[in-house]
Amino acid sequence: MIEALRQQWLTELQNAADEATLSALFERLCSAYQEKRRAYHNLHHIAAVLSLAQQHRTDLHDFTAVFLAIWFHDVVYNPYRKDNEEASAAFARKELQHWHMTDKIKNKVVHYILATKHHRATDDNDLQWLLDFDLAILCCPPQQYEIYTQQIRQEYSIYPDFIYNAGRKKALAAFLERPAIYGKLGDRAEQQARLNITLEISRL
Numbered sequence: 001m002i003e004a005l006r007q008q009w010l011t012e013l014q015n016a017a018d019e020a021t022l023s024a025l026f027e028r029l030c031s032a033y034q035e036k037r038r039a040y041h042n043l044h045h046i047a048a049v050l051s052l053a054q055q056h057r058t059d060l061h062d063f064t065a066v067f068l069a070i071w072f073h074d075v076v077y078n079p080y081r082k083d084n085e086e087a088s089a090a091f092a093r094k095e096l097q098h099w100h101m102t103d104k105i106k107n108k109v110v111h112y113i114l115a116t117k118h119h120r121a122t123d124d125n126d127l128q129w130l131l132d133f134d135l136a137i138l139c140c141p142p143q144q145y146e147i148y149t150q151q152i153r154q155e156y157s158i159y160p161d162f163i164y165n166a167g168r169k170k171a172l173a174a175f176l177e178r179p180a181i182y183g184k185l186g187d188r189a190e191q192q193a194r195l196n197i198t199l200e201i202s203r204l
Contacts, residue, residue: 001047002030008050012067016099025095032075040151041077045137046070052133059184060126065105068092069112069130079156085117121183128183135181139193149200165204172197 009026010019017025033043049070053060060066072095076087089110096106112127119131137148156164175181181193 001043005030005043005047005050009071012064016064016101021099029071029075032077035077037079037155038077039154040137040148041074041155045074048136049133052136053129056129056133056184060129062105062108062126064101065108065112066126066130068096068109069116070133072109073113073116073134079158085114089113121178121180132182132184132189135193136185136189138175138181138196139185139189140196141192142196142199145196145200169201169204172201176201 006023006026010022013022016022030043033041033046035042050067053063053066053070057063069092072088072092073085074088075091076084078084081087092113093106093110096109099106112130115122115127115131116134119135122128122131137145140148152168153164159167175197176194180190182190
């Protein structure tokens with residue numbers, strides 16, 4: 001998997017920076033996503049979101065911005081922190097500052113990363129697709145969803161059940177209160193996500 005991700009990274013960004021710079025940053029990103037505490041927010045998550053982006057490439061206006069936002073959006077991930085997205089955005093801004101791309105693209109990447117904090121619906125086509133990709137795990141088949149819930153619980157194992165369950169219920173209920181969880185993935189995904197979430201809440 002890592003080699004395939006590396007080749008995609010170097011190919012997609014070959015005009016944005018020299019290969020040495022790209023390779024060094026790729027290694028740093030992989031190292032971050034392979035931290036032991038990451039049971040879900042790891043390279044498998046990044047690969048899954050990238051796969052969705054590739055499948056919907058023709059629906060995206062600026063694939064490079066979405067591609068980079070995917071790679072950077074969870075580079076900082078610590079259950080103790082409440083500013084993971086802000087820290088990830090700052091990391092991206094610093095790393096991209098000398099790349100051969102416009103400030104417009106760089107700023108878009110930072111904005112997209114920050115938007116993954118709350119996943120609010122947007123009229124920005126590419127950003128809405130990105131948010132849907134990031135939340136696509138919610139509409140996966142029940143058995144896969146169950147594995148996902150176990151992985152999330154593992155990441156938050158520092159908290160006892162009574163604290164974790166209350167916080168998780170609140171977060172999940174907020175999704176159900178939305179007019180729609182997804183803006184692009186469609187009714188079938190919406191229905192499955194709501195079913196998965198409802199069942200998880202009932203078990204907490």
